[in-house]
Amino acid sequence: MERIELLYEQALKTYRSDYELAQRYVTLARRIAMRARVRQPRYLKRVVCKHCKSLIVPGYNCRVRIRQRREPHVTIYCMVCKRFTRIPLRRRKVR
């Protein structure tokens, strides 16, 4: 529901002044999503670390890099749990 989005919005607004509170909002939003059995939209999944479920903001506590090795993909390095998340980039169709 839109409550989830609201919470993420709040989290992104507050992380600078109070990171722990922002983290609490993320946890709440995730809990609401699980309770309501709603899928989290993809753009919101990008804001949360896959491993430790903490709020990650590029330039604040994570690094985002584009890598070309093997296959083009985006690498997100979370500074909280110090692990990488890889998101493959779909290859464009050749016209």
Add this chain to the structure above:
Amino acid sequence: MPITPQNLAHHELIGLRVRVAKARCRSYKGFSGVVVDETRNTLVVEGLDGKRRRVMKKGCTFHFRLPTGCIVAVEGRVLVGRPEDRLTRRALRKW
């Protein structure tokens, strides 16, 4: 579904402006600010002076200001419950 006076009790309270209209405990009364956190039995309200206070939900009547600008009086009793548990509709409808 945007927040309305009807679904307020099941909606997100964090981020709303609130005023404690009536309270069993006198020191809470008249306190106003923004809801920053919520537990099963309490609301954490950040006042205009930046101080955070924990207010019992039970035994209080709150005036919430919705983003649309309308002010809703809610008995704290209907807000009791963890934020993720308030999702489901209950028959308790008195405000």
